[in-house]
Every structure is written in structure tokens, then in C-alpha cells.
Amino acid sequence: MILSVNQIHKSYGNEKVLTGITFEIHKPQIVALVGPNGSGKSTLLNTITNLLAADQGEVTILGKSNKNPTIFREISFMQDNSVLYDYLTGYDHLQFIGDIQGITRKQLMQTAEIVGVDGYLNKKVAYYSLGMKQLLLLTLAIVNQPKLLILDEPLNGLDPSSAIKVRELLLQLVEQGTAILLSSHNLSEIDRVTSHVLFLKKGVLINKELSMSTEERYKKIFFDEG
Known part of the structure; x- marks a missing residue:
């Protein structure tokens, strides 16, 4: 098991930001985290890496608690600039x-x-x-x-040629044994690197397997259902 996120809850005061987040990454692959602004994506990534403490729940990385500082020799978190x-x-x-x-x-x-x-x-x-x-x-x-690479909007600000280069690099990293969890608003780019997508809506993971593109699934989840 590379990453296990089990029943994570997080609030800021009376505002619930994450509710019962649970998912696992078992092998080197790219998993995308998708949702509109304010859905809790950055909070979730910060909680996984223990930059924010969860109110409830447990995160295990490579068989160790995310509170164990030794894991940071084997994982990396790319934050904003x-x-x-x-x-x-x-x-x-x-x-x-x-x-x-x-x-x-x-x-x-x-x-x-x-x-x-x-x-x-x-x-x-x-x-x-x-x-x-x-x-x-x-x-x-x-x-x-790293064995686990966490990326928050890695394609932000990149020109098309740089975005292509980064996409190819991420795929190479997976081939070399790295699991990647990334958040991105670039839905078409997500489709080019993975079909494993987690949709986060108002702090809740929406688990739906739909036979359509990420953009079509996004519209279905965030617009059709209100």
C-alpha cells in the first residue's frame, strides 16, 4: 500500500471542509483530484502530508503514519510558488x-x-x-x-510545450515506480495522463464510474446535480 486515507474529517471553526474522505493508492499510477475552487482539494493535500492536522481519521503512507517524519525521505509535496x-x-x-x-x-x-x-x-x-x-x-x-509524489496544480502557468514535457515526465516517473496524486483544473490534460479521477464536491468524495471524459464527468457531477 502506497497511500491509505481513512475517514478524514477537517473543519475550520463551524465550517466542514472535508467529510469522511477515504481512498487508497495501491501501486505506481497517477490519480487526479478534481473539484471547483473551495471544494477542499488543497486542504486534503495538506492534511495527507500532515501540514494540517485532521480532526478525525488516519493517513498511512508506505505503511507508516503521516505523522512519522521519516516518510518525507520517500515522498514529496509540490506546493504553490x-x-x-x-x-x-x-x-x-x-x-x-x-x-x-x-x-x-x-x-x-x-x-x-x-x-x-x-x-x-x-x-x-x-x-x-x-x-x-x-x-x-x-x-x-x-x-x-520519491515513491509518492503529491502535486498541487503542477501545470499552472506552463506554456503548451512545457505542459507536454511535464506530462511526459510524470508518465516516466510512474514507469520508474512513483505513485502520483495531483490536483488540477486542466481537465483535458488529466485525460491525457490518467483515467483514475477523484471528484471532490463540497468536501465529500463523489465516487462515480462513468464512461465519459473527465470534463463530461465533471459537468455531470458538479452541474447536473446542483
Whole structure:
């Protein structure tokens, strides 16, 4: 078992954000988390990685509680670019991860080259475009060769060629043994990488197997049913 999420509940004050979330990932594959803004996607990802504590429920990653800090040598969570420091270079960020996890400079640079950020690693992040920041975040997330990779809107800000490159990279990671849980609003791109889709509606997982595209299922769940 790579990931087990069992009856997760989370509230902010009197507002329920997640209600009884339960699902599992058993093998290397891409699983997409889909829902409109405010449906609880980011809260769920933050809860899985224990950046937010659940009110109830349990998350197990690679057979260990998500509260066990040792799991973070084998998983990665790509958040939004607010975690980057404008006054540091891209390489400064990579080196920080390398120092913490004992990753060699050679592996850092190989990963940067694979993603395509090696050409601007010596620039300060303040001068990065949104797409450049996204690619740096992805580099930071995969440099430790994680067994579970969690991505929050990984295609945000990418031009079409970069989006294609990231899609191909994610599929390669699965072939190499990485399970990927990603949230995205790009429904057509989701269809290109996976048929395993979790729909989150008002903090509740909607489990429906419908023989249609992700966009058609999205409309069916979020519009036809109110």
C-alpha cells in the first residue's frame, strides 16, 4: 500500500471542509483530484502530508503514519510558488534540499536538466516567470526520487510545450515506480495522463464510474446535480 486515507474529517471553526474522505493508492499510477475552487482539494493535500492536522481519521503512507517524519525521505509535496524565496537562486533551493536529504550535486543537476531548469538555476527566483517557478518546484519535488509524489496544480502557468514535457515526465516517473496524486483544473490534460479521477464536491468524495471524459464527468457531477 502506497497511500491509505481513512475517514478524514477537517473543519475550520463551524465550517466542514472535508467529510469522511477515504481512498487508497495501491501501486505506481497517477490519480487526479478534481473539484471547483473551495471544494477542499488543497486542504486534503495538506492534511495527507500532515501540514494540517485532521480532526478525525488516519493517513498511512508506505505503511507508516503521516505523522512519522521519516516518510518525507520517500515522498514529496509540490506546493504553490509561495514556498520559494525571491532573494535565493534556483540552485540555492536545490542545494538546500540536497543538504537535508544527502543528495549529490550530480543528482541535483541531472534532475534540473531533465526538467529543463538548468539554464537559469543561477538566477534569483525574483526574476523567474510563473512557468519557470513551476518547473523549479517540480524539480525540487522529484530530486529525491520519491515513491509518492503529491502535486498541487503542477501545470499552472506552463506554456503548451512545457505542459507536454511535464506530462511526459510524470508518465516516466510512474514507469520508474512513483505513485502520483495531483490536483488540477486542466481537465483535458488529466485525460491525457490518467483515467483514475477523484471528484471532490463540497468536501465529500463523489465516487462515480462513468464512461465519459473527465470534463463530461465533471459537468455531470458538479452541474447536473446542483
